[in-house]
Amino acid sequence: MPNVHFGNGQPTTREQEIVEQFLLEPERATHALSERVLVGGPRRATGIRHLLLPGLWALQDSVGWVSPGGLKALCDSLGVPLAEAYGVATFYELLQSEPPPEVLIRQCDDITCMLFSSGNLGVEGSRVGSSCLGQCDSSAAAVVQRPGHGTAIVTESVGASTPVVAAPAGARLLRRIFNGGATTIADYRSVGGYTALEVAIEIGSSGVLGAIQQSGLRGRGGAAFPTGAKWLAVADSLSSTKYVIANADESEPGTFKDRVLMEQDPFALIEALTIAGLTVGADCGWIYIRGEYTLSYARIKSAISEAHSTGFLGADVAGSGRPFDIEVRRGGGAYVCGEETALLQSIEGYRGEPRSKPPYPTSDGLFGQPTLINNVETLVNVLEILHQGPAEWRSVGSAESPGTRLFCLSGHVARPGVYEHPMGTTLGRVLSDAGGVAAGSELQMILLGGAAGGFVSPEQLHVELSFEGARSAGLSLGSGAIVVFDASVDLPKVVARVAKFFANESCGKCVPCRIGTQRQMEIVAGRSGGLRVLDDLDQVMTDSSICGLGQAASSLVRSARNLGVI
Amino acid sequence: MIDGIEVDAKAGATIRSAAETVGIEIPTLCWARNLNPANACRLCVVEVEGTRPLVASCSRTVEDQMVITTNSARVRENRRSVLELLASAVELDWAESELVAHFVEYEARSDHFDGTKLEEASKIHDDLFAREYSRCVLCYRCVDACGDQAQHTFAIAIAGRGFESRVSTEFDVRLPDSACVYCGNCIAVCPTGALTPLTEFVMRTESTWVQERQVVTHTVCAFCGVGCNLELHVQDDNIVKVTSPSDHDISLGNLCIKGRFGWQHLD
Ligand SMILES: Cc1cc2nc3c(=O)[nH]c(=O)nc-3n(C[C@H](O)[C@H](O)[C@H](O)COP(=O)(O)O)c2cc1C
Ligand code: SF4
Ligand code: SF4
Numbered sequence: 037m038p039n040v041h042f043g044n045g046q047p048t049t050r051e052q053e054i055v056e057q058f059l060l061e062p063e064r065a066t067h068a069l070s071e072r073v074l075v076g077g078p079r080r081a082t083g084i085r086h087l088l089l090p091g092l093w094a095l096q097d098s099v100g101w102v103s104p105g106g107l108k109a110l111c112d113s114l115g116v117p118l119a120e121a122y123g124v125a126t127f128y129e130l131l132q133s134e135p136p137p138e139v140l141i142r143q144c145d146d147i148t149c150m151l152f153s154s155g156n157l158g159v160e161g162s163r164v165g166s167s168c169l170g171q172c173d174s175s176a177a178a179v180v181q182r183p184g185h186g187t188a189i190v191t192e193s194v195g196a197s198t199p200v201v202a203a204p205a206g207a208r209l210l211r212r213i214f215n216g217g218a219t220t221i222a223d224y225r226s227v228g229g230y231t232a233l234e235v236a237i238e239i240g241s242s243g244v245l246g247a248i249q250q251s252g253l254r255g256r257g258g259a260a261f262p263t264g265a266k267w268l269a270v271a272d273s274l275s276s277t278k279y280v281i282a283n284a285d286e287s288e289p290g291t292f293k294d295r296v297l298m299e300q301d302p303f304a305l306i307e308a309l310t311i312a313g314l315t316v317g318a319d320c321g322w323i324y325i326r327g328e329y330t331l332s333y334a335r336i337k338s339a340i341s342e343a344h345s346t347g348f349l350g351a352d353v354a355g356s357g358r359p360f361d362i363e364v365r366r367g368g369g370a371y372v373c374g375e376e377t378a379l380l381q382s383i384e385g386y387r388g389e390p391r392s393k394p395p396y397p398t399s400d401g402l403f404g405q406p407t408l409i410n411n412v413e414t415l416v417n418v419l420e421i422l423h424q425g426p427a428e429w430r431s432v433g434s435a436e437s438p439g440t441r442l443f444c445l446s447g448h449v450a451r452p453g454v455y456e457h458p459m460g461t462t463l464g465r466v467l468s469d470a471g472g473v474a475a476g477s478e479l480q481m482i483l484l485g486g487a488a489g490g491f492v493s494p495e496q497l498h499v500e501l502s503f504e505g506a507r508s509a510g511l512s513l514g515s516g517a518i519v520v521f522d523a524s525v526d527l528p529k530v531v532a533r534v535a536k537f538f539a540n541e542s543c544g545k546c547v548p549c550r551i552g553t554q555r556q557m558e559i560v561a562g563r564s565g566g567l568r569v570l571d572d573l574d575q576v577m578t579d580s581s582i583c584g585l586g587q588a589a590s591s592l593v594r595s596a597r598n599l600g601v602i
Numbered sequence: 603m604i605d606g607i608e609v610d611a612k613a614g615a616t617i618r619s620a621a622e623t624v625g626i627e628i629p630t631l632c633w634a635r636n637l638n639p640a641n642a643c644r645l646c647v648v649e650v651e652g653t654r655p656l657v658a659s660c661s662r663t664v665e666d667q668m669v670i671t672t673n674s675a676r677v678r679e680n681r682r683s684v685l686e687l688l689a690s691a692v693e694l695d696w697a698e699s700e701l702v703a704h705f706v707e708y709e710a711r712s713d714h715f716d717g718t719k720l721e722e723a724s725k726i727h728d729d730l731f732a733r734e735y736s737r738c739v740l741c742y743r744c745v746d747a748c749g750d751q752a753q754h755t756f757a758i759a760i761a762g763r764g765f766e767s768r769v770s771t772e773f774d775v776r777l778p779d780s781a782c783v784y785c786g787n788c789i790a791v792c793p794t795g796a797l798t799p800l801t802e803f804v805m806r807t808e809s810t811w812v813q814e815r816q817v818v819t820h821t822v823c824a825f826c827g828v829g830c831n832l833e834l835h836v837q838d839d840n841i842v843k844v845t846s847p848s849d850h851d852i853s854l855g856n857l858c859i860k861g862r863f864g865w866q867h868l869d
């Protein structure tokens with residue numbers, strides 16, 4: 037036990053109660069005592085420190101901020117040094133460490149929302165700007181935080197139609213959502229839910245691993261890593277404790293597909309994560325949901341509890357004789373926590389600063405144990421692979437990029453929403469299937485892949501949206517975000533907003549990104565220096581940053597310069 | 603293979619330490635001999651064949667058949683930019699001599715990038731030491747020294763995010779109101795002069811701190827039985843600072859309040 041100092045701020049009775057209640061919630065009580073969650077790696081046998089972020093959330097949502105007294109009460113209970121806990125609290129956008137206003141409105145002013153001059157969304161209060169909130173299909177959007185009333189999302193579709201979910205060439209991942217979604221286990225079972233788990237139990241771990249490898253599935257979280265190889269690495273490790281994690285932090289500007297999956301088809305993610313756990317030999321799974329996705333969080337929590345009461349989670353999963361449980365974590369508002377090692381740090385109760393890789397999470401992951409981390413969309417694909425068999429599954433898409441892909445269309449498009457297309461569909465086709473550019477305007481530019489992506493000009497609409505098709509055009513599919521800009525858009529402003537995004541979201545750990553993103557933002561906004569030093573910034577951020585955030589922070593600026601946008 | 607030299611490194615050795623065994627020096631800033639590397643400054647980057655980005659040699663361990671280049675044009679450009687970025691944000695005129703030498707070696711200009719600087723008022727809350735975070739490069743050394751790598755006091759941590767990140771106590775309370783026990787181990791590891799004993803701070807601000815006029819004498823601390831080695835820095839017959847050798851097996855550069863500051867009351 038370190039020499040912990042608990043400071044002078046005294047908790048109010050209310051704050052003391054909140055912390056006590058929080059620790060008594062049934063799931064906390066079991067988890068706090070459960071070996072399963074507590075067993076740590078050699079360095080991170082940190083007791084119940086992983087409850088720090090949920091504890092900070094309990095304070096935030098009840099009293100509207102993390103006060104000195106509230107923090108003290110929490111640190112007292114968890115045995116975490118005050119200065120460190122303060123460092124964690126101040127890392128996250130959605131946690132306030134100063135007395136809050138009555139109503140705090142974090143209104144999105146990111147690349148899609150900035151296109152629509154929006155009103156006040158029907159709420160009055162203190163307004164601050166915000167990075168993308170993942171509501172771009174019904175932008176404008178804001179997060180509203182009120183002491184005692186928690187955190188809520190409000191949206192208002194300005195101009196555009198209500199959000200669409202569509203699969204013009206046939207639905208796979210969106211199948212159930214097409215039929216109205218499945219938010220209760222009865223609904224889910226009635227459309228074939230949990231039959232993939234039956235297959236998985238029947239063919240066993242090696243059968244599932246074989247099927248995924250044959251399918252050629254590659255990660256949808258951005259890096260396109262072969263999923264089969266990752267599962268195999270974790271399955272093969274001899275450690276007796278392993279974890280599986282669904283990365284649902286979805287914070288890439290212009291991206292909202294994982295939210296739609298979780299809101300309307302929550303059991304699919306839970307079933308897929310259960311299959312992952314049984315296959316690689318993990319008893320405990322985690323779903324890390326970005327803090328702004330309050331509806332996803334509620335739906336996933338309720339689905340987990342239904343899965344428990346029907347025997348699809350718990351000590352004996354669906355009669356397999358194997359235990360599996362899922363813990364849900366709410367992010368605190370930090371894009372970088374989508375980076376897999378930052379996500380691990382965040383779950384463990386530390387600042388979401390990426391770790392050095394190697395070692396990779398597959399060998400040294402959560403609490404130092406072998407850990408499988410996959411994107412939500414990647415995981416949901418596993419159900420389809422088991423349903424159809426790998427050969428049938430890979431019959432759509434291309435050889436290098438089999439399967440379908442979810443694309444998030446927003447901005448000046450006629451029908452914004454989530455669209456499922458076979459990999460390799462052209463950008464032009466994807467755009468026209470969404471009704472093309474919004475009525476009365478003309479296409480100026482498309483942003484593919486979010487803030488970490490690049491611009492595509494109207495002359496390049498023939499580019500094929502597969503990993504290799506994008507790569508050969510010097511682009512990246514990234515998260516599947518497609519933001520459409522019509523002729524009225526001031527593109528340099530978009531570039532400036534993206535530069536600001538990276539500066540705001542840099543974790544601050546390494547010099548190239550911490551200072552580089554700040555300089556890039558200042559230069560692009562015309563506040564200092566000249567464009568001449570952008571090449572030097574591009575090089576040092578891309579080459580020398582620790583993680584993908586800094587390494588991709590100059591990609592749009594580079595693309596804009598190549599196309600003469602700035 | 604490092605810069606064409608076949609190196610037979612121990613398993614678990616870092617690229618930096620393997621290079622050191624064959625006389626290749628790699629510049630570092632956040633790395634310190636007595637702490638685990640924070641891997642934050644990225645001054646120590648090198649090229650590793652088969653890896654697209656550069657690799658931090660202070661923390662990356664060697665692997666069989668690795669082919670490493672420590673001083674290519676690309677590596678040098680990146681190091682220069684790291685230094686230039688630091689200089690654009692941080693006050694570095696009190697920094698340790700190694701850092702100053704790196705600026706010369708890599709021809710780094712302090713005015714290459716311009717923009718917002720870290721603006722932080724000096725924090726002097728007692729008569730022992732001063733903190734000036736406008737000089738802080740966020741190397742994490744003080745945090746690690748105060749935390750689980752030496753002192754186990756956890757009085758300070760990194761707070762905030764991105765360019766706004768700062769070393770801070772909880773809610774930025776004054777040091778005397780925090781958990782600090784005034785061991786001064788954070789001062790000992792700070793490479794930039796952001797943390798200084800008050801004597802040094804005052805002398806530096808009054809321009810009476812003259813490193814060239816200082817001699818260092820070694821002694822053993824007499825306050826208790828542990829036997830920490832002390833280095834007394836003497837300028838013009840006055841003790842101006844006390845440190846402890848960082849390569850010493852017992853104290854690893856760490857001391858307690860008595861060893862580090864007790865001389866002020868001895869005269
Ligand atoms: C700055 C940054 C943010 C990221 N955000 C996400 C995210 O929100 N969701 C996600 O699935 N992957 C994200 N990733 C990628 C993850 O690090 C990781 O590669 C991915 O979760 C692996 O899953 P996959 O193999 O299924 O793609 C991010 C990476 C970086 C560098
Ligand atoms: S690249 Fe940026 S986000 Fe990633 S570790 Fe460095 S400072 Fe943090
Ligand atoms: S003097 Fe010691 S206890 Fe105080 S902040 Fe520095 S290292 Fe921590």
Ligand code: SF4
Nearest residue numbers: 738739741742744792
């Ligand atoms: S105060 Fe000094 S030791 Fe601490 S992080 Fe800053 S530069 Fe490093």
Ligand code: FES
Nearest residue numbers: 632643644646660
């Ligand atoms: S010395 Fe290696 S990153 Fe700082």
